[in-house]
Every structure is written in structure tokens, then in C-alpha cells.
Amino acid sequence: MPIDYSHIADEAKLQIEAVADKAALEELRIKYLGRKGVVAEFMARIPTLPADERKAYGSGLNDLKNKIGVCLAAKEAQLAAIVSSAPDGYIDVTLPGKKPLLGRFHPLTQVESEICDIFRRLGFKIFDGPEVETEYHNFEALNIPLEHPSRDAFDTFYIKLAGEPVSRLAGSTGKLLLRSHTSPAQIRAMKAAKPPVAIIMPGRVYRPDSVDASHCFMFHQVEGIAVDAKIRFSDLKGILIAFAQEMFGQKTKLRFRPSFFPFTEPSAEVDISCFLCRGQGCSVCKKSGWIEVLGCGMMHPHVLKSGGYDPKKWRGFAFGMGVERIAMLKFGINDIRLFFENDLRFLEQF
Amino acid sequence: MKITYSWIKELLDIKVSPQALADKLSMAGLSVELLEKSGDDWVYHIEVTSNRPDWLSVNGIVREIAAITGAELRNSAYGKGQRAKGKKILCSKPHALCKLSISIEDSKDCAFYYGNVIAGVKVGPSPQWLAKRLEALGLRSVNNVVDITNYCLMETGQPLHAFDLDKIVSQLAGEPVNQLKIIVRRAKKDEKIMTIDGVERILNENILVIAGVYDKTGQPANRQTGKPIAVAGIMGGAGTEVSGKTTNILLESAYFDPVVVRRGSRILGVASDSSYRFERGVDVSTVRRAIDRATEMTKEIAGGAFVCAEQAGKAPAQAPRKIHFCLSEALDTLGMEMTASQAKNIFEKLGFSVGYRGGKDSFLVSVPTTRRDIKIQEDLSEELVRVWGYDKIPLTAPAIKPFALDVPPVGTLEARAKGLLVNMGLKEVITYSLTGDEDYKKTAMELGANLLELENPLTRDLRILRPTLIPSLLNCVSFNVNHNNKDLEFFEIARVFGAEGTSKGPETLSLGIVLCGEKRSTWQKESKRYTLFDIRGMIEALLEEAKVKNYEIKKTESMPFAQKNTGCEIIAGKDTLAVFCMVNNDVKRAWGIKGKEDVYVAEVSLELLAHRADLKKSFSRIVSIPSIIRDVSVLAGQDAPYSRIKALIESKADGLIRSVSLADIYQGQEVPAGQLGLTITIEYGCASKTLTDEEVNSVHQKVLGSLTGELSLKIR
Known part of the structure; x- marks a missing residue:
């Protein structure tokens, strides 16, 4: 015979609704649903019942258990709301939220990481070269002879040595300098790995340029090389278009113009279609629709040899770009000095 | 150009x-x-x-x-200069000026030198077309003779110079001339010349000059060396400049060594249209053509008579360079297609002559003397694709293969540390690696012996490769405080140079942190002043991330910029991994950091930390056995600081401790001066079973006993 539990449910409901704090509510939960509670007590009788009655009896009990459970949950939510509100129940939801203090990566770090991450996804690995370099790595190894006009593009800070530390730089012969480009890292990276390789080299570089809105004596570059037996210029174009479309948008087009770098042959300068005016012509692209962003080419046999790779067996391509320039384009920054002033109002924008 | x-x-x-x-x-x-x-x-x-x-x-x-x-x-009016006939007196009466001799001291510096003498010129303004053409190129029109040399330079690429012949003479003797000698030689140390820009230049042995010598009959004047009248290939002398009074001129056209001109131009800090071209190498075969052209133009425009042409040295016979070129190899490297006849056609358009050697794939290319830049197969490939169009190269995807490249531990640590510090709410800054003496003076620091300095700094303020990041960070604080942002938390990770105690080479990776003012909160009253323990906590979080455990934190006096009693160093083995402190008022004042905000700085050697770091992440089982908490309140002081109390608790608990943590600090009336009231929370637990109350009480009593016994602490 099914038993009517509704009076128990009603009584429980009344008691629960009358409760004013969490402790009292917990007492009631134990009273009804606890291990030795009312529901459990009825449950314990099930085995004593005739088999054909057990089902109806049991489902009625479950129903009761659920009803009490719902009441308890509703009351608990109600109590929780009271606790977090003002005593008089008034909450001014227009009060400002308590924003956590956020940290920020420097915008140049953000751009550099973005560049490196794209190439990493393409199979490249990262290599760090030193900022204090030998004259050999910065120049001769890269096919830039001494006293040659091709050095004009690389005005360089030399280091005065009071004596001792020369020997502390691996492979040090001749003068020490602050690297004027990231390319010397190519030589060190090649020596650190056996071909085939694909390596990205980011870092700070230095040139004795007076500081103005578009020049600084310290800036950042990202350099890349890929060496393999049969790698081609067309592969370089393929890699760079993949990079540019990730970095500047899927519709980006590239334009390769012949150029000259002592360490690549053939060499090219690469323009991207202006992502601000979409090729219509604006002040950033000087009305040309194109923006110069990087230099590249097939690695000169001299450079492969400097890195210890046999140029008869291996070919490579190389490319390099300025991080400040790309950051300025991407974020619309018009003065390079802002990167190094570290004004909080600047840093917090990125 | x-x-x-x-x-x-x-x-x-x-x-x-x-x-x-x-x-x-x-x-x-x-x-x-x-x-x-x-x-x-x-x-x-x-x-x-x-x-x-x-x-x-x-x-x-x-x-x-x-x-x-x-x-x-086209054949233009001035298309090809006619060969001026030398050694032939063309003026009506025989002229004394025809006796010109030229000598070159070292043919390495100057392979050959041509001098043409033109007598009786009328110097005046240039015809309008000439002046206009030069001005369009940004050259000032001076007078017809000078303009002609500039015009020929622009047209042919060969720099020319015109001397006032009479001044070459009078400069030395002030007497009429009957024999003239020009010497191309290195300058003597401290020899001087006033160049046409009105600057007196002090020369040395690295600089090549043109010297003029006048030989007065019977009385040779300084015949061996003469006196400089021009800095070879760079700039003429003011003393022999062509002016309105000039009537006789000497035209010069020569081949000066690129390296010598470049060096001279660098030493003197003078770059001219001439030096620019000599440095890059002029075409041997144009040297003669240019002077002939200028001679013809001078006669035509400025009048006068061509008296004589002299030369010293001889233009080397330059055979065209011959290069074997494999077309299939070139096309394979470029990743594009082209027929042999298309390639041949491009080379020929560029003035190269091409022969096939055994099959159409293999070329023998002769390169004209004007193209000294073409030396190897790859140079010729570039010529092909340059003319053909880079846009005709297709896009292909390279198969980038896996390869091994070791990443040094410091690289991984750098990335991890950056992420961690940003998560702590710090803003990353990037500051200049170049600093000046003033930066260290303001920071009250003495510069160490290992310092790396620049030989050619831009300014004195940028002459030192910084051995520490701290002055740069104080500079950032100063900038922001003076722009009314007084609550700051910055970090930088960068190389420092020549720092003491590093053996890895002249540069090592360093982390600098600076905190100033308050940790801002949207509800301003909830903003909290930064303390020494905030900066310490940041470093400890980093050490924890790197799983470095065996370190000690000690007081140190090594930081001259530290507020008294706040300098601390973190030591592991022999290495000082980090230092931190509160910055003292003198240093703050020197940096112009006004206001009452406290400033805290820290510097961590990531290089040294990387050697001890374990950056592998691993999982340790989450213990579900409950732990039991006991609080203990003590008065800690000089003799028994927190670190000793904590260590003692940990050592006395029979391995039943999960954690010891600081719950509260109090300083009130009941706490004597020089002491701190500490409430310490001890979490007891065991990995294998739930501890009973009796077990916990017994170990807790033992802990309390040692605190009162060994450290003589008063338990409250």
C-alpha cells in the first residue's frame, strides 16, 4: 500500500523556510536527509516489506527526498544572497568592478613572440646569439670585407677593452663589438646544428645612430635561415607568404624587389601590400600601396662555408626584419622613442 | 644618386x-x-x-x-666624347705650361693619373642648360669650369678635378712657371691643407694627397715632396681652386685605390661625390673617356686651348671576367623555369657576352669591366631573375625537416620567468643597454673592473655596456613619477655585461624588478603599499617555479643604494642568485624620484639560476588524507627570527609536517620593542594515514617544547 508522505514534505518545507541562518539549515538537512534522518529511517524499512510493495514505497520516498532537497537548495541560495549583500539589502550594481592588476608584455616582446611563434609553427627553432660579437662574426664571416663600402650599411659600436675579457668570448679573434645586426647569429646557429636546419634568431642590435622619431642606437631584429640540400628561392617565397598572411592578414600580398646584401645572392627586399589602405595609397605606404618589411635571399656560399656547411652540398635561404618597424606599423605608433621611454600609459595599452 | x-x-x-x-x-x-x-x-x-x-x-x-x-x-649632342689629342700645342703661340710631369709614389694607391692642361679659359657663369641640369640633381652651379667637371662626374661616374694652374705655382714660389710637377703621394704626419670648404685639415700617413711642385730654374723648391694641393679623390684644396680670375687649368682624372680613399674619408670625416665613387671603385676604362669629354666641353663652353696631356702609370689591361654558368643549377636554386635562349638574351641585353660550352645548359659568360660585382654563378643567377622578374618565381612550400638544436636552459627559464612576472601583474619594460657614468653616480655605485666600454660611443651618457639593470629601472621610475604615475611595478629581462662573478663570457642574462608606491586597486582604499616582502615574494615565486630549494636569504651591505637594514641577498652554494632592497632616499633624490613612495629593487641572475633550475613539470599525487591545523603565537626577535623558528618546527616534527606558514604579524603594546608577535600555522599530516588527536598533540608538544627550550621563546 503506497504511503502518503506529503505531510512530511509540507512540514519540512515550513521548517526550512523559517530558518534564518546556515547552521540551522544544516541541522534540518541532517534531520531529514542525514545518515540517521527521517528519510533514511523510512528507507531502512524497505527490506521488511512484501516484494510487490517495495517499488511503490521506494518511489514515494525518492519523491519526498527530492522535494526536501529542492527546498534546502532554494533556502541555501537565499541565505547566500543575503550574506553578500549590504545589510539593508540594497546593492548598488553600478559600483565599479574590482579589476585585477594586470601585467603586460612589452609591445616589442609581443611582436617578437608573434613572429617567432609563426615560424615555430612552420618548423623553425629558436637560437640566441650573443650581443657582444667578434668583428669576424659580424662582418667577414658574412662576406662583408674589411674597409669595404658594404660596411657602410652597418655602422658599428666597437668595444674598448681594458684587457682581460677578450678571451671569454668563444671564437674570439680581433676586435669585439656590439652586433649591428642579428646575422652573426646565423654563423653560430649553423655551428650548433647539423643541416638540414631551419632556425630563427631574434634579439637586440646596436648601431651608432642618433635618436629621433625613426632611429635609435638600439633596436630589435628577427633573423631566419633554412638550409637543405635542394631548398629553393621559391621555398623562401612560400615561407614568407605564409608568415606575412599570418602576421598581417590573410589577404596580404608580397612583392619581391631585387636588392643587395653581402650575405645573400640573389637578394631581395620584400614589400607587403599595405594593410591600412589595402593598396589604395595612404601616408604609411607613401601612396604606393606597398610597405617594405624585410630583406631576404639565398645564402651566399661564403656564409654557408663560414658556418661549416659545404656550399656544394647545401643551399639555404635567409631573411631578416626589424621588430620596431613591424610593431610601429601594426599598432600605429609614430615614434620609435616611445618603446624605450617605458611610460606606464604607453605600456598599459598593449 | x-x-x-x-x-x-x-x-x-x-x-x-x-x-x-x-x-x-x-x-x-x-x-x-x-x-x-x-x-x-x-x-x-x-x-x-x-x-x-x-x-x-x-x-x-x-x-x-x-x-x-x-x-x-640615341646619339646625343654630347654623346661620346672625342679623344683629346695629347702633347700637342693647340694654342697659337707655344706655351710654357706644356712642361708637365706627373709622378706616383706608389702604384697601389693610384694605378694611373691623367692630367690635361687647358690654357686661356674664360671662367664665368655656366650656360643655363648646364646650370639647370646640375641644380636639378641638387648640385650648386659654381662656374663653367667647375660645373663641367661635376657634369662629367654625373654623366660618366668618374670624378674629375680642375686646378687653377697658376695657383699651383704661385702657392710655392709666386714666380712665373716654366715647369710643373704633380706628385701623388701619402701625406706626412700633421701636414695641413685648407680644403675648398674652408676647413683646415690635418693629415696623416693614411691619407693620399696630390702635391704640386714648382721648379724655378736653378732653384728647386721642395722637389721631392711638394705641397698638398688636394686630398686625392676626396676634396680639392682652397689654394688652387678655380675662380673668376683663373685663366689656365689642370684637369685631373685618375684611378685612386678604393680602400685608401675610404680610409682617408673616414679619418677626415669628409664624404664627397668623388670619394663616394672612388670608394666603390670607378671603371678603369672610363677614366680616360671622362677627361677627354671634360676637355672638349671646356674648350667649347669656357674657351681656351688644350695645351697638353700627361699621364703617369698605365691603366691596367682588364680582360672581361669569365664565369662558368650552369643554367639548370641556377633554375633549380631559384625554383623557376626559363629556356637557354631566354637566359642568353638577358645576359646579352646586360652587355655580357655568352658562349655555350658543351650543351645548352652550360654557359661561359664574359662580364664587362663595369660590372666588378659579378664574380660567381649566384651573381649571374641574380642578374637573370632581376631582369626576368622575381614575381615569376612560384610559391612553393619547403619540406622543413626535424633536426636537433639544443636550447640552453637559460632560454627556457627566460620564457618561463617572463610569463610568471606578467602573471604577477608586472609590466615588462625595455631599456637601453648603453649607460653613462652619471647613471652609476646617481645610484651611488662604483663601477667594477670588468667593465665593457665603447670605443666610439655616441655620447658620454651612452659609453658603458651596463653591468646591472638597476639604474635603468630607477630611470623608468623617475620618468613615470615625474609624469604623475607613482604606483609602478616593472621588470626587465636583458643581458648585462662584464658583471662580476660570471664566467660565461662578457654577457649574462639578468632579471630586474622595481616596485614603487602602491599595488593599485579599483577601489582605492584597497590599494596596498608595496613592501620589501612583495619584491621578496616575487623572487621566491620564481625560485619555486624553478624548483630551487636550497638557498639562504641573508642581509647584505653590498648595495650602496639600499636603505639601511633592507639589503638582502639570496645565496645558493657559492652563487649569489639575487639581491633585493628598498632604495634609500639619497639615491631616490639623485634620480629625481620625488614624493613619499617607497621604491624597491631586485636583480636576479637568470644565468646562475638556470644552472640550478629544474623546469620540468611533474605531477605529485594529491593527498586526500585530512591534515590537522595548530596555530602557535610567539614573540620573535633578533635572536630567533622567523626563518629559525620555521626551520626548527620543521626539524622537530618527525616528518609529520605538511606546511608551516605565517598567519599574522602583530606589534602592539604587549609586544616589546625589537620584537614581533608572530602567529604561525602548522599543518600536520601524514601521507599514509589520518593522524589521531593524540599523535598530533604529542608531536605539537614536542615542537612547542623545542621552541621554548632551544630558542627560549615565549608561547602566548
Whole structure:
């Protein structure tokens, strides 16, 4: 015979609704649903019942258990709301939220990481070269002879040595300098790995340029090389278009113009279609629709040899770009000095 | 290099518009930086790469345009200069000036030198067309004779110079001339010359000069060395400058060594249109052509008679360079296709002559003397693709294969540390690696012995490669505080140079942190002042991330910028991993950091930390056995600081401790001066079973006993 539990449910409901704090509510939960509670007590009788009655009896009990459970949950939510509100129940939801203090990566770090991450996804690995370099790595190894006009593009800070530390730089012969480009890292990276390789080299570089809105004596570059037996210029174009479309948008087009770098042959300068005016012509692209962003080419046999790779067996391509320039384009920054002033109002924008 | 559209049109039958021509030039490697309208003409500003000195002349650029557009060369009015006849007196009466001799001290410095004497010129303003043409290229019109040398320089790429012949003489003797000698030699140390820009230059043995010697009959005046009248290939002397009074001139055209000119130009800090071209190498075969052209133009425009031509040295016979070129290899490297006849056609348009050697794939290419930049197969590949168009190379995806490249531990640590610090709410800054003495003075620091300094700094403020990040960070604080942002938390990770105690080479990776003012909160009252323990906590979080456990934190006096009693160092083994402190008021004042905000700085050697770091992440089982908490309140002081109390608790608990943590600090009336009230929370637990109350009480009593016994603490 099914038993009517509704009076128990009603009584429980009344008691629960009358409760004013969490402790009292917990007492009631134990009273009804606890291990030795009312529901459990009825449950314990099930085995004593005739088999054909057990089902109806049991489902009625479950129903009761659920009803009490719902009441308890509703009351608990109600109590929780009271606790977090003002005593008089008034909450001014227009009060400002308590924003956590956020940290920020420097915008140049953000751009550099973005560049490196794209190439990493393409199979490249990262290599760090030193900022204090030998004259050999910065120049001769890269096919830039001494006293040659091709050095004009690389005005360089030399280091005065009071004596001792020369020997502390691996492979040090001749003068020490602050690297004027990231390319010397190519030589060190090649020596650190056996071909085939694909390596990205980011870092700070230095040139004795007076500081103005578009020049600084310290800036950042990202350099890349890929060496393999049969790698081609067309592969370089393929890699760079993949990079540019990730970095500047899927519709980006590239334009390769012949150029000259002592360490690549053939060499090219690469323009991207202006992502601000979409090729219509604006002040950033000087009305040309194109923006110069990087230099590249097939690695000169001299450079492969400097890195210890046999140029008869291996070919490579190389490319390099300025991080400040790309950051300025991407974020619309018009003065390079802002990167190094570290004004909080600047840093917090990125 | 500048060139005008009208000049190009005069030499070349081209049909393209000025704008279209600019595009063509850019796409062929003659990067047009600016196309400028000038009256009814257009001026191209072309950036010529250092490998192409042949493009530093109108003739060279026109030759290139002909090759890339297929346009025909015209014979212009001044098309090809006629060979001036030498040693022939052309004026009406025999002239004393014909006795010119030239000597070259070292043929390595100057392979050959031509001098043409023209007598009786009338120096005056240039004809309008000439002045206009030079002015369009940004050259000031001086007078007809000087303008002609400049015109020929622009046209042929060969720098020329005109001397006032009578001044070469009078400068030395002030007497009439009957024999003239020109010497090309190195300058003596401290020899002087006033150049045409009115600056007195002090010369040395690295600089090549032209010296003039006057031989008065019977009385040789300084015949061996003469006196400098020009800095060879760089700039003429003021004393022999052509002026309105000049009647006789000596024209010079020579081949000066590129390295010598470059060095001289660097030493003197003078770059001219001449030195620019000599440095890059002038074409041997143009040296003669240019002087003949200038001689003809002078006669025509300034009048006068060509008296004699002398020379010293001889132009080396330069055979065209021959290069074996494998077309299939070139095309394979470029990843594109082209037929042998197409390739041959491009080479020939560029003025190279091509022969096949055994099959159509293998070329023998002869390169003209104007193209000294072409040396190897790859150079020829570039010529092919440059003219053919880079846009015709397809896009392919390279198969980038896996390979091994070891990442040094410091690289991984750098990335991890950066992420961690940003998560702590810090803003990353990037500051200059170059610093000056003033930065260290303001920071009260003495500079160490290992310092790396620049030989050629831009300014004194930027002469030192910084051995520490701290002055740069204080500079950031100063900048922001003075822009009314007083609550700051910054970090930088960068190389420092020549720091003490590092063996890895002259540079090591360092982390600097600076905190100033309060940790801001949106509800301002909830903002909290930064303390020494905030900066310490940041470093400890980093050490924890790197799983470095065996370290000690000790007081140190090593930081001269530290507020008394706040300097601390973190030591592991022999290494000082980090230092931190509160910055004292003197240093704050020196940096112009006004206001009452406290400033805290820290520097961590990531290089040293990386050696001890374990950056592998691993999982340890989460213990579900409950733990039991006991609080203990004590008065800690000088003799028993927190670190000793904590260590003692940990050592006395029979391995039943999960954690010891600081719950509260209090300083009130009941706490004597020099002491701190501490409430310490001890979490007891065991990995294998739930501890009973009795077990916990027994171990807790033992802990309390040792605190009162060994450290004589009063338990409250």
C-alpha cells in the first residue's frame, strides 16, 4: 500500500523556510536527509516489506527526498544572497568592478613572440646569439670585407677593452663589438646544428645612430635561415607568404624587389601590400600601396662555408626584419622613442 | 644618386611615363625612393646599393634602362666624347705650361693619373642648360669650369678635378712657371691643407694627397715632396681652386685605390661625390673617356686651348671576367623555369657576352669591366631573375625537416620567468643597454673592473655596456613619477655585461624588478603599499617555479643604494642568485624620484639560476588524507627570527609536517620593542594515514617544547 508522505514534505518545507541562518539549515538537512534522518529511517524499512510493495514505497520516498532537497537548495541560495549583500539589502550594481592588476608584455616582446611563434609553427627553432660579437662574426664571416663600402650599411659600436675579457668570448679573434645586426647569429646557429636546419634568431642590435622619431642606437631584429640540400628561392617565397598572411592578414600580398646584401645572392627586399589602405595609397605606404618589411635571399656560399656547411652540398635561404618597424606599423605608433621611454600609459595599452 | 627624366630621354628613346619608369627601376633593383616634379621635368632619387658603382652615373643608369626596357640609345649632342689629342700645342703661340710631369709614389694607391692642361679659359657663369641640369640633381652651379667637371662626374661616374694652374705655382714660389710637377703621394704626419670648404685639415700617413711642385730654374723648391694641393679623390684644396680670375687649368682624372680613399674619408670625416665613387671603385676604362669629354666641353663652353696631356702609370689591361654558368643549377636554386635562349638574351641585353660550352645548359659568360660585382654563378643567377622578374618565381612550400638544436636552459627559464612576472601583474619594460657614468653616480655605485666600454660611443651618457639593470629601472621610475604615475611595478629581462662573478663570457642574462608606491586597486582604499616582502615574494615565486630549494636569504651591505637594514641577498652554494632592497632616499633624490613612495629593487641572475633550475613539470599525487591545523603565537626577535623558528618546527616534527606558514604579524603594546608577535600555522599530516588527536598533540608538544627550550621563546 503506497504511503502518503506529503505531510512530511509540507512540514519540512515550513521548517526550512523559517530558518534564518546556515547552521540551522544544516541541522534540518541532517534531520531529514542525514545518515540517521527521517528519510533514511523510512528507507531502512524497505527490506521488511512484501516484494510487490517495495517499488511503490521506494518511489514515494525518492519523491519526498527530492522535494526536501529542492527546498534546502532554494533556502541555501537565499541565505547566500543575503550574506553578500549590504545589510539593508540594497546593492548598488553600478559600483565599479574590482579589476585585477594586470601585467603586460612589452609591445616589442609581443611582436617578437608573434613572429617567432609563426615560424615555430612552420618548423623553425629558436637560437640566441650573443650581443657582444667578434668583428669576424659580424662582418667577414658574412662576406662583408674589411674597409669595404658594404660596411657602410652597418655602422658599428666597437668595444674598448681594458684587457682581460677578450678571451671569454668563444671564437674570439680581433676586435669585439656590439652586433649591428642579428646575422652573426646565423654563423653560430649553423655551428650548433647539423643541416638540414631551419632556425630563427631574434634579439637586440646596436648601431651608432642618433635618436629621433625613426632611429635609435638600439633596436630589435628577427633573423631566419633554412638550409637543405635542394631548398629553393621559391621555398623562401612560400615561407614568407605564409608568415606575412599570418602576421598581417590573410589577404596580404608580397612583392619581391631585387636588392643587395653581402650575405645573400640573389637578394631581395620584400614589400607587403599595405594593410591600412589595402593598396589604395595612404601616408604609411607613401601612396604606393606597398610597405617594405624585410630583406631576404639565398645564402651566399661564403656564409654557408663560414658556418661549416659545404656550399656544394647545401643551399639555404635567409631573411631578416626589424621588430620596431613591424610593431610601429601594426599598432600605429609614430615614434620609435616611445618603446624605450617605458611610460606606464604607453605600456598599459598593449 | 639623382637623375632627371629629361636627361634619360635625351640619351634613350623611351616611351614610358616618368611614373612607370620609376616602377620599372625599382623592380630592377634601382630603388626609386622619391620621384619629384621639378618644373617641367622629373627627378628620380635612386638608392644605389654598394655593389653597383656603375649605377652612380647617368650613363650607367641609362645603360640599365636600355637593358630592362629594350629602348634604343640615341646619339646625343654630347654623346661620346672625342679623344683629346695629347702633347700637342693647340694654342697659337707655344706655351710654357706644356712642361708637365706627373709622378706616383706608389702604384697601389693610384694605378694611373691623367692630367690635361687647358690654357686661356674664360671662367664665368655656366650656360643655363648646364646650370639647370646640375641644380636639378641638387648640385650648386659654381662656374663653367667647375660645373663641367661635376657634369662629367654625373654623366660618366668618374670624378674629375680642375686646378687653377697658376695657383699651383704661385702657392710655392709666386714666380712665373716654366715647369710643373704633380706628385701623388701619402701625406706626412700633421701636414695641413685648407680644403675648398674652408676647413683646415690635418693629415696623416693614411691619407693620399696630390702635391704640386714648382721648379724655378736653378732653384728647386721642395722637389721631392711638394705641397698638398688636394686630398686625392676626396676634396680639392682652397689654394688652387678655380675662380673668376683663373685663366689656365689642370684637369685631373685618375684611378685612386678604393680602400685608401675610404680610409682617408673616414679619418677626415669628409664624404664627397668623388670619394663616394672612388670608394666603390670607378671603371678603369672610363677614366680616360671622362677627361677627354671634360676637355672638349671646356674648350667649347669656357674657351681656351688644350695645351697638353700627361699621364703617369698605365691603366691596367682588364680582360672581361669569365664565369662558368650552369643554367639548370641556377633554375633549380631559384625554383623557376626559363629556356637557354631566354637566359642568353638577358645576359646579352646586360652587355655580357655568352658562349655555350658543351650543351645548352652550360654557359661561359664574359662580364664587362663595369660590372666588378659579378664574380660567381649566384651573381649571374641574380642578374637573370632581376631582369626576368622575381614575381615569376612560384610559391612553393619547403619540406622543413626535424633536426636537433639544443636550447640552453637559460632560454627556457627566460620564457618561463617572463610569463610568471606578467602573471604577477608586472609590466615588462625595455631599456637601453648603453649607460653613462652619471647613471652609476646617481645610484651611488662604483663601477667594477670588468667593465665593457665603447670605443666610439655616441655620447658620454651612452659609453658603458651596463653591468646591472638597476639604474635603468630607477630611470623608468623617475620618468613615470615625474609624469604623475607613482604606483609602478616593472621588470626587465636583458643581458648585462662584464658583471662580476660570471664566467660565461662578457654577457649574462639578468632579471630586474622595481616596485614603487602602491599595488593599485579599483577601489582605492584597497590599494596596498608595496613592501620589501612583495619584491621578496616575487623572487621566491620564481625560485619555486624553478624548483630551487636550497638557498639562504641573508642581509647584505653590498648595495650602496639600499636603505639601511633592507639589503638582502639570496645565496645558493657559492652563487649569489639575487639581491633585493628598498632604495634609500639619497639615491631616490639623485634620480629625481620625488614624493613619499617607497621604491624597491631586485636583480636576479637568470644565468646562475638556470644552472640550478629544474623546469620540468611533474605531477605529485594529491593527498586526500585530512591534515590537522595548530596555530602557535610567539614573540620573535633578533635572536630567533622567523626563518629559525620555521626551520626548527620543521626539524622537530618527525616528518609529520605538511606546511608551516605565517598567519599574522602583530606589534602592539604587549609586544616589546625589537620584537614581533608572530602567529604561525602548522599543518600536520601524514601521507599514509589520518593522524589521531593524540599523535598530533604529542608531536605539537614536542615542537612547542623545542621552541621554548632551544630558542627560549615565549608561547602566548
